[in-house]
Amino acid sequence: MAQPPATQDRVNDFVIKLANVNGTGSASANTMLMKSIFRMGVPVMGKNYFPSNIQGLPTWYEIRVTKDAYVARSGRIDLMVAMNAETYQKDVREVSPGGFLIYDSTWPRAAVLVRDDITILGAPLARLCNENFVGVRNRILMKNVVYLGLLAALLEIDVEVIRQLLNESFAKKPALVEANMKAVQLGHDYARQHLPCPLPLRIQRMDKTRGHVMIDGNTAAGLGAVYAGATVGPWYPITPSTSLMDAFKSFCSKLRVDPETGAGRYAVIQAEDELAAIGMVLGANWNGARAFTATSGPGISLMSEFIGLAYYAEIPAVIVDVQRVGPSTGMPTRTQQCDILMCAYASHGDTKHVLLFPSNPEECFYMMVQAFDLAERLQTPVFLMSDLDIGMNDWMCPELKWDDAYRPDRGKVLTREEIEALPRFHRYLDKDDDGIPARTLPGVSPKGAYFTRGSGHNQYGGYTEDSAEYQVVMERLLRKFRQAKTLVPAPVIEATGTSDIGLVAIGSSRGAVNEARDILARRGIPIDYMRIKAFPFTKDVEAFMASHDKIFVVEQNRDAQLKSLLTLETDVPKSKLHSILHYSGLPMTSKEIVEAVLAELGDARRAQVAAAT
């Protein structure tokens, strides 16, 4: 057995990147690798970088083993599992100095795999599969499982944990468990005999994942919709939102179907396009069901006309925007926060909408429920601004909890008795002076009937082209939006009480920001942090910005959309705000935030020195 290289030990703190070809079954092996580390009690982060393609293009999976439970990319690659010859050159370059690269040595690639500051390890994976498995497809699939076994030996992952995971995955197909275990063992044995096991990068059992789950945001949001009591889910397939409605449908099929009749208490309707999807959402909400749709940027573009109708006619709607890289078709399988402004003001005319910014799958679950309550309370569209990173990657989150005392807030919906006790029902009259009128549902009472329209209407619900009558309603809608500020979730503020430097971020930037703050604090630069959870901005948002002299706004788009929204909708002077922008399409790293902050503060310090001399 070969000796391990003399590199510094990095137990439970390193990054593995697996380079694969899509459509070869690598995703399930990679997920299993991550899950087995998680099951050993060690926190992990997983990111899948996949192409907009079904088979044959490069795909990567990044696993960060992180004893400190950081949830962002660090920017390093310590171990590259290079399974795609086409991307060898790029993959070799990416490995951090002192790192390792594993490749399939069935076909030696001496010319490509040259770097003297990393350790290159070969294993004849294809040959092992060809010798031990029958059938082309099977051999391709099993190659992934063989490298899983190889890594188990190199990283000291407990093979019994892998066996348990296989048992769970193939509970109904025990033969597959055996075949997969054979592949695991092949890799494991090969590594033990020919490779320097264990590597200085390795896993040691911890107890830091108890009470946690590994779940993706789309699944969590789909589950949130179940618990919110949503019954109608019209949608049109679009990456990266598709798995959200799939999850909702799958949960409903298990939880809401009468075993005797087969009848379901839900309707998931695949629409002909996003226009129809949002039209159905409005029709169903207008008629008293909780309905939502899931889409991505291009879908929001198409839905915009209807979103304006919902705003003006005051119809509740929940829209999940799992953001992807734009503009236009953009890069459908890459992540960004690029729809902030579009969603805040979607549709022609004066419109503004409520946005919620979940930062991980856990918040997708809770905010989905909150979104329905806000939509019905405010009778307006509410956007859940997720993104591909949150939606499609498995995140380690505290186990989701449910309060059985929860009851949906259906807002001001008049009962038959309430309607009939009124002298007359007027749909848009602000009787409670909170900007929110009462509504009625079809089928309840003829006295509650009214005509819903996107054309000019007065506060009684009648058609109007009268300027004053039109303005009364528009002014009241503005009051309603101000009312929303008191209902949406407040920001999370982490302040030292002494720093005059602030940092503002939303959504999936959270992990990178948290780690960057730790790194900066260690370097003597404490920074206060405000994570905004909703638009319209609450008074706490104003207060945070008023109390800091320099504010970094971290966001994942080119045009500083969050910064624009802050300058438009708060009193903060633009000169206070400094953008840190990341829009590569890959999830943000803590490193780039640290570097940007240091660069800016460095300049500022130089300027101070220059001014003083």
Next chain:
Amino acid sequence: MSFINKPKVRHPDLPQNELGLTRRDYEGAMSTLCAGCGHDSVTSSITQAIWELSLRPEQLVKLSGIGCSSKTTAYFASGAHGFNGVHGRMPSIAAGANAANRNLYYIGVSGDGDSLSIGFGQFAHAIRRNVNMLYICENNGVYGLTKGQFSASADIGTRSKKGEENRQAPVDPCLAALSLGGSFIARSFSGDREQLVPLIKAGLMHRGFAMIDVISPCVTFNDHVGSTKSYEFTREHYHEAVHTDYIPSRTEITASYGAGEVVPVQLHDGSQLRLRKLDRDYDPNHRGKAFEYLRTKLRQGEHVTGLIFLAPGHDPDMHEMLRTTDVPLNQVPYEQLHPGAAGLASLLKRYA
């Protein structure tokens, strides 16, 4: 166009339906359409039909898009909720509303611009989805509110008011509906209330998507010589292939017709349709033959009217295809929609 409110006075001897309501109880706001507009006649037929059916006004849901025709949902059944949506997208609102509550009656009123141009996709997919609703297309071949442009139903050779000739092939909503699998496809004329009222009743009681294309002339922009959708042209080229009588379930069926001429059709609520064939060669239960017949007559410049096609047997509607519960989804108790805290813990096991 009028601006006055309708007087509330009613004659004490007005006839009442089974609910004790008079026809006036099913009326709506005063129409603001042009005097003589075909759409107002359609409104009147709708009012008559729902009064005769003795539907409680709040059991009805009225939906429309944008255009002259879409305004008309305000002009009947003021005791029913109405939804005037966006241009061409009424079918999706109807589908969503119906998904939420399957126990109401849905009537959509659209036009040829709303249904056959901007909304052609939604029209087609509502048929495929077989949304349980009555869909009336008030078809006048022209855009009225924007002053006289051709619509997609304008026939080749028809002339606009300005004298321009249409050269594009028309979209015929009945042919389209036939090819898309529509289960109830009818055509009528705004000026023929005797034909239209029973068709509306039958369409409302039909389970699934019922489409009635109603030729409804535009007196302002398309009623001149050279137009194929004028009152005069329609009256001259009007060909009723099948006459439909609607017989409510509570009526004893006494009328008799000569064998072979009448096709009785039972509706799911117990009422009956009697299709009286006026053209011996016609078979309203045969999709292929109906298509061929319609096309031949169209080529001859004839407007075939009546219940052109009624699917034999029963085609599953949207809810049946989705297998949704009989309880309207907007009325399922919240407790039946989620498994609570205990259920969540067990659901999460596979993610641990």
